Amino acid sequence: xxxxxxxxxxxxxxxxxxxxxxxxxxxxxxxxxxxxxxxxxxxxxxxxxxxxxxxxxxxxxxxxxxxxxxxxxxxxxxxxxxxxxxxxxxxxxxxxxxxxxxxxxxxxxxxxxxxxxxxxxxxxxxxxxxxxxxxxxxxxxxxxxxxxxxxxxxxxxxxxxxxxxxxxxxxxxxxxxxxxxxxxxxxxxx
Amino acid sequence: xxxxxxxxxxxxxxxxxxxxxxxxxxxxxxxxxxxxxxxxxxxxxxxxxxxxxxxxxxxxxxxxxxxxxxxxxxxxxxxxxxxxxxxxxxxxxxxxxxxxxxxxxxxxxxxxxxxxxxxxxxxxxxxxxxxxxxxxxxxxxxxxxxxxxxxxxxxxxxxxxxxxxxxxxxxxxxxxxxxxxxxxxxxxxx
Numbered sequence: 365x366x367x368x369x370x371x372x373x374x375x376x377x378x379x380x381x382x383x384x385x386x387x388x389x390x391x392x393x394x395x396x397x398x399x400x401x402x403x404x405x406x407x408x409x410x411x412x413x414x415x416x417x418x419x420x421x422x423x424x425x426x427x428x429x430x431x432x433x434x435x436x437x438x439x440x441x442x443x444x445x446x447x448x449x450x451x452x453x454x455x456x457x458x459x460x461x462x463x464x465x466x467x468x469x470x471x472x473x474x475x476x477x478x479x480x481x482x483x484x485x486x487x488x489x490x491x492x493x494x495x496x497x498x499x500x501x502x503x504x505x506x507x508x509x510x511x512x513x514x515x516x517x518x519x520x521x522x523x524x525x526x527x528x529x530x531x532x533x534x535x536x537x538x539x540x541x542x543x544x545x546x547x548x549x550x551x552x553x554x
Numbered sequence: 555x556x557x558x559x560x561x562x563x564x565x566x567x568x569x570x571x572x573x574x575x576x577x578x579x580x581x582x583x584x585x586x587x588x589x590x591x592x593x594x595x596x597x598x599x600x601x602x603x604x605x606x607x608x609x610x611x612x613x614x615x616x617x618x619x620x621x622x623x624x625x626x627x628x629x630x631x632x633x634x635x636x637x638x639x640x641x642x643x644x645x646x647x648x649x650x651x652x653x654x655x656x657x658x659x660x661x662x663x664x665x666x667x668x669x670x671x672x673x674x675x676x677x678x679x680x681x682x683x684x685x686x687x688x689x690x691x692x693x694x695x696x697x698x699x700x701x702x703x704x705x706x707x708x709x710x711x712x713x714x715x716x717x718x719x720x721x722x723x724x725x726x727x728x729x730x731x732x733x734x735x736x737x738x739x740x741x742x743x744x
Binding site: 412415416417418419420421432433437439440441444445446448449452456458461462463464465466467468469470471472473475 | 602605606607608609610611622623627629630631634635636638639642646648651652653654655656657658659660661662663665
């Protein structure tokens with residue numbers, strides 16, 4: 365992922381190795397990856413929320429101190445975006461990613477406060493070849509972000525489409541001799 | 555939501571009225587609200603994604619043109635953040651919002667491209683008083699964002715905690731005479 369280095373941003377990637385995840389074939393259910401950590405400042409929290417989620421407890425330290433969380437907290441969408449960055453840098457394959465149709469069970473169980481450091485982990489939970497598009501697979505990932513005190517601040521179940529390795533065999537379900545439209549007729553008795 | 559006006563940002567709120575949604579009590583299941591629209595530029599797409607989701611099809615117009623979407627598209631997290639801004643401006647109550655524990659079934663069924671205008675709709679699907687914390691209620695919302703061609707680009711089911719109106723009656727489930735722990739014993743026959 366050489367292009368990431370061009371951007372010159374200040375993310376802590378020093379402790380995470382390159383896992384060699386390049387194609388769908390490399391993602392095996394059960395495998396779990398440390399995706400590095402990111403520290404978020406009060407200025408960043410206010411800047412994101414001013415643009416996208418200007419509720420008082422995200423943008424106004426004084427109002428936030430008197431509010432439901434007793435201080436400023438990050439927008440859940442900011443936390444999600446910070447976690448996404450770690451996944452792009454350490455988990456998703458730059459050359460084979462075909463995007464995501466969506467996320468299930470996105471949770472923010474504990475607030476993110478200024479100065480918090482979030483460590484991100486990704487665990488492959490499912491990986492199957494597409495039956496209709498043999499060049500790709502569908503991968504599901506359990507994502508978790510934990511703060512410096514061990515509290516989970518975000519979790520989610522993501523779905524991603526990824527290209528298979530160019531020299532991969534076609535999956536069984538795409539074999540030419542399985543083309544009969546009988547998948548909706550269980551045990552038709554013939 | 556006077557404080558929103560301080561921020562001086564360039565969002566189209568002109569066609570949306572103030573719905574008078576101030577407390578939990580004002581959200582009635584079935585009610586549906588037009589939450590305004592927002593247009594996203596190529597520069598904004600690249601800026602957000604450079605920081606949070608620097609996959610080639612979000613940050614590099616040339617690579618994106620040759621990529622899976624045939625052009626640059628917005629990060630799903632960017633789309634979500636843009637939609638959140640519309641909800642904060644037109645749907646969530648600035649003085650009574652107690653945050654969100656999470657989102658279910660977040661979907662990005664169609665790409666968002668530079669110049670697209672997204673119109674946001676929020677529909678109350680559930681609203682119940684908290685049994686354990688009588689000052690608040692739990693509201694669920696079906697969110698949908700549609701582009702200028704009528705294609706749905708995002709949908710989600712959000713949960714929010716909101717303060718009840720200060721002079722509201724306590725809910726039945728918090729009445730002192732309903733404290734017997736019998737809710738788990740259906741028709742015990744006595």
